[in-house]
Amino acid sequence: MGINIDKIRADFPILQRKVNDVPLIYLDNAATSQTPKQVIDTIANYYAKYNANIHRGVHTLSQEATELYEGARKNIQTYFNAKESHEIIFTSGTTHGINLVASGYASLLNKGEELIVSEIEHHSNIVPWQMLCEQTGAELKVIPMNINGELEMSAFDRLLNAKTRLVVVNHVSNALGTINPIKEIIKKAHAVNAKVLIDGAQAAPHIKADFQEIDVDFYTVSAHKMYGPTGVGFLYGKEELLNSLPPYQGGGEMIHEVTFEKTTYAELPHKFEAGTPNISGGIAFGATIDFIKGIGIDNIANHEKTLLEYATKSLLNIEGLHIYGNVANKTAVISFNIEGIHPYDLGNILDKLGIAVRTGHHCAQPIMSYYNIPGTVRASFAVYNTLSEIDTLVKGIQKAITLLK
Amino acid sequence: MQTLKEIQESIIEEFAIFSDWTEKYEYIIDLGKSLPLIEPQHKTDENIVKGCQSNVWLHADFQDGKMIYKADGDAIITKGIIALLLRVYSNQSPKEIVNSDLSFIDSIGLKEHLSPTRANGLVAIVKRIRIEAIARTK
Structure with a gap:
């Protein structure tokens, strides 16, 4: 691992902020990524x-x-x-x-x-x-x-x-x-x-x-x-x-x-x-x-690969969770649903816990039609995300399931 | 029979007992789960409001000088808030609905759900509730 995540995180002022009184966990990078102070x-x-x-x-x-x-x-x-x-x-x-x-x-x-x-x-x-x-x-x-x-x-x-x-x-x-x-x-x-x-x-x-x-x-x-x-x-x-x-x-x-x-x-x-x-x-x-x-794009890709593998494994341990898009060759994006839970509801509870994910059809309705679903919850990762943030995401999802089911 | 304003006040009172967001959401989720809000025959394409995030349905009737609203949503939190909106607006006269405001949503800390950026269909539902009422004041 050629990168120092703490040092990279320190470059992003927004990662210091709190949302709903808890530290922000930003997992909506495929919509827009955060901006380092250099920029x-x-x-x-x-x-x-x-x-x-x-x-x-x-x-x-x-x-x-x-x-x-x-x-x-x-x-x-x-x-x-x-x-x-x-x-x-x-x-x-x-x-x-x-x-x-x-x-x-x-x-x-x-x-x-x-x-x-x-x-x-x-x-x-x-x-x-x-x-x-x-x-x-x-x-x-x-x-x-x-x-x-x-x-x-x-x-x-x-x-x-x-x-x-x-x-x-x-x-x-x-x-x-x-x-x-x-x-x-x-x-x-x-x-x-x-x-x-x-x-x-x-x-x-x-x-x-x-x-x-x-x-x-x-x-x-x-x-x-x-x-x-x-x-x-x-x-x-x-x-x-x-x-x-x-x-x-x-x-x-x-x-x-x-x-x-x-x-x-x-x-x-x-x-x-x-x-x-x-x-x-x-x-x-x-x-x-x-x-x-x-940082080096290869270092970024390697770190994100670690995040993707860890998140995929952790999320699949959640009962009823289904991931859409299961190719070996993919970027650190996980689109998923949990049986019996609307993606909008899950996104709402996660927001209350300070976790930003995307919900909905992601401006890709033909894909949603293909799977016959209204939308998905999408967690997408960037270089500044950490394994412990993924643990918090999993805990957040479990809390949401308890509330919603 | 409570007036629209009185119903809003009792909802604000009910919400005041919740000490954190979890309790509040549990209540809204329960509301969303418990109520059948619309008959299947009214869940038509004509009555659907498609949001980017979730879909909602609204059907309006006018009986004995009162508006009767039926609604539903596919996401449970949205549905719970719809249940609150129906409690406030259904069974009220068109005039009272047209002259009302929605400040109770703000007071109970759910304003974010009625933000256009949520695209959950709730903003459109409120608009349609008013439009249906306006149509009956003429």
Whole structure:
């Protein structure tokens, strides 16, 4: 074990707080992770020292802010091994990244062509594609999942054909934690000349994707799920693909020259970054990458694996508890229900005990329909969680069962 | 027959004896467990309010100048709070319902359950209770 959990926990001010008079146990990391002081300080510092609009001022503050913002972009590029820094487009988050590509494809797709999504997607990676299909007359095909929460790869093979233009799947399922075989998916999609967009929101805090190595076409991430601030993320796209997409929104920064006869657009990445961006968020995203690099993503993954194994074992000792998503290759997410107890009730009692979990359908209703359940309770872990917090979770669940049954 | 205000006051009094949240929740859970709140034929798609977290059903009738509400929920805590809401609102005149406030929920420390972020359907239930009453005042 290469990490010191006490030291890491000390970096997160929020972990000191109490909820309902007891120390907070935060197990809703798949919804949003907490933010270390290195990132919080970066945001405060920006407003205290560099606040200025970027890319257009000759004055010192504007230049300093621009350098920091572009430095963050470069940091993200290097970390994820993109070929060029202008292939990293800053967005407000993963949903924005997906919508940007979906909107661009409206002018590239033809009636009768096909898109493939999967049954284990977040609504954010379903609805924009449904809208795109309605708009273009393209057809949406769905890779089914099996009872363990894995994609049926043989069904994927059958769905792929010469009409497939785009395959969109998540790297990791938000509701179940399943890690999808994206390298294989990308390879197979490329064999029929289809492009691939990967929703990396749930993967980025746990797994480092190497964009060139997996040869992905588009990959999109939110900072707030990986210890960064809310309201910022990025879309990676291969240069030639981003160039082939029309601009998403019009405005300042994204233009080359404006006349009423014809406006020409700026080069990448600015073509897709209309308006003043979330500058402090972008800079803090860079600090987030530094924070993760400082611990080491492999160390984070190892610690979380220990948590996952311990929590799975402990939870399965509880009578009537059923875990959804039982693949060997998953992140530290446990979606579960207890026989005869509504997830909302369990979530309520746990909140009273200071334990934050997620309940409901997790914006993944197709998965809930598959299992024929209204929702689940989801405990999702991060680098700062401990084995003793899992013991407290188990005790909390037992108390809730006594109250509710 | 107690007025709406009097019922709210007696609920506040009842809750005052609970010394911690566990006792309070035990009581709400018992309320949720004990009451059949709606007939199966009224558990229709028309009467359902789908929350992100839990689903609730509300059926309204108007008899002898009083509103009669029937409701149910699939989560037991939600159902217990619905039982309290029905105790307050059912069998009251539309006018009294329209002019009432919900401050008793705050006073008994359950305000968080009526927060929109909970998405448990309770906010929508309260809204529908009022809308049904408003419709009968015209």
